[in-house]
Amino acid sequence: MGSQEVSSTVDWQGKHVTVAGLGVSGIPAARALHQRGALVTVVNDGDDERARAQAAELEALGITVRLGDGASLPPSTELVVTAPGWQPDKPLFLAAAEAGVPVWGDVELAWRLRGDNGRKAAPWLAVTGTNGKTTTVRMLASILEAAGLRTAAVGNIGVSLLDAVLGETEYDVLAVELSSYQLHWAPSLRAHSAAVLNLAADHLDWHGSMAAYAADKGRVYEGNTVACVYNAADPATEDLVREADVEEGCRAIGFTLGAPGPSQLGVVDGILVDRAFVANRQKQAQELAEVTDVNPPAPHNIANALAAAALARAFGVEPAAVRDGLRAFRPDAHRIEHVADIDEVRYVDDSKATNTHATEASLAAYDSIVWIAGGLAKGATFDELVTGAAKRLRGVVLIGADRALIREALTRHAPEVPVVDLDRTDTGAMSEAVARAAELARPGDTVLLAPACASMDMFTNYNKRGEAFADAVRARADESA
Structure with missing residues (x-):
């Protein structure tokens, strides 16, 4: 079956x-299925005030909710x-497997319902x-828009795929960010073209092993019709291409x-150049853009731009x-956001x-760093990270648990x-961290917040952590003005 055909028709009435x-993901899925005549029961681990309010809205439609x-x-x-984050070893899924009941994620449902x-x-x-992923998908959407195509950046980026495929807007193509969680639960997904940007140990508690994560x-390559885009600097991504079952051609x-090289x-x-989507890739190259057109032009961001360009070119977009x-x-x-120069x-x-x-990748973008x-x-362990960055480090300020x-x-x-070493985990620690980093820095240095860790010991999320850093920097800029 070609990847642009509607996967399969399901008679939802009474299912x-x-x-x-x-x-x-759960609420749009419940609504969409209910609208198609399915008999929907929503189950949820939590039973807090927010969950009860959401349940009341669904129950008003005739959907059963078990909190x-x-x-x-x-x-x-x-x-x-x-929902994509639910781990595969939850009792619900084990019971489903024992009963022979299939399990889909929100991406699989969106794939089945498109069209x-x-x-x-x-x-x-x-x-x-x-x-x-997010940067590359947003770059891709920007390129597709520049080509005059109706598109959107959707998926794990925070925009529901269900809303995109069932909404009123008729798209020419979608730029889709997919997490490993989402791909785990999407057995029939068949993209036009796909990219795996890199592979490193992450979410192993969810997947159980690096092999399962990879x-x-x-899965994102399965059934691709035009291009499987891989990172030549990361052989594991090319290995995944070799293992994929793709469409002929x-x-x-x-x-x-x-x-x-060719392809x-x-x-x-x-200059960003293309030797893949040209008439004679053995001898020809097509100029696409300058490195300075990439914002910011850090090495890993240039790699993101090349991946986005490859997918766009696979779809026929002009240079x-x-x-x-x-x-x-x-x-x-x-995301490598320049806050100020002081x-x-x-x-x-x-x-x-x-x-x-x-x-x-972030540390590799700068020559002399207060980290x-x-x-x-x-x-995580940090020996390999520190070994690779040691020559670039002017100094280090440490925060967190x-x-x-x-x-x-x-x-x-x-x-x-x-x-x-700041023996603090309160949110005010960031102001002191910036002050101590400024003491270590010399003209020409970069003070870089790149924590290599999650934020929840001190902040609600990485956004709040970044805002605290930016606020501290701007306050310091105001003082020196």
Whole structure:
């Protein structure tokens, strides 16, 4: 079956469907299924005030909701539709497997329902990877818009895929961010083209092993029709392409920060070039954009731009639209965000760098760094990260619950680097961290918040952490003005 055909028609009338989890995916799923005549029961672990309010809205429509009981499978269930974050070993799913009941995620449901409103189903250009997904998907959407296509950045980016496929807007193509969780529960997804940006250990508590995590990421390539885009610097991503069962004629397309070979996109003399989607890729290359068109032009962000360009070119987008789309793109907050320059020192907020892989890329973007790091390590180790960054570090300021793990790695691999260890986990610690970093910095340095850890020991989320950093920097800028 070709990837642009509607997957399969389901007669929802009277079908008993259990939706696991309230929230951004569960509520739209319950509503969509109810509207199609399914008999929907929503189960949810929590039973707080917010959950009760959400339940009341669904119950008013005639949907059954069971709060505080997400473990047992309701009688007569024929299908379970789950929120992506629910772990596969939950009793609900084990009961479903024993009863022979299929489990879909919200992405699988959206895939099955696309075209259900009678319109042509828009093809999906899908992006996954450990880091860079959101930026790449937003870059891709910007390029597609520059080409005059009706598109949206959807999926794990926070915009419901169900809303996109069932809404009133008729899209030409969708730029879809997919997490490993979502891919785990999406067995029939078949994208037009897809990219795996990189692979590093993450969410292993959910998947159980690195092999299982990689296998779920690799699902994004299954059934691709035009291009499987991989990272030439990360052989594991190319391995996933080799293992994928794709449509006849689908091509492996690499991206590299070096000069590209045939069937690759890369960089030559500050120019992003395409040797994949040209008439004679053995001898020809097509200029797409300049490195300076990428905002910010950090190495890992250039890699993101190349991946986005590869997917857009796979969809037939002209080179000028790649350039115009990259120029128009503005990164989200807290992603290598330049906050201010004070006394010839640059202050950069990369609070989104919540794991070592993302932080490694962030540290590689600057030559001389005062690094603010720490938080919840989530089981990570930091020796490899510190070893790779040691020569770039002017100094380090540590905050957060697991800062000792980073301090110990610094002692082992960068003993000459000055370290300030702030024995604080209150939110006010960030102001002191910025002040101490400023003391360590010299003209030409970058003070970089790239924590390599989650934020929940001190802040609600990485956004709040980044805001605290930016507020502290701006206050310091005001004082020096």
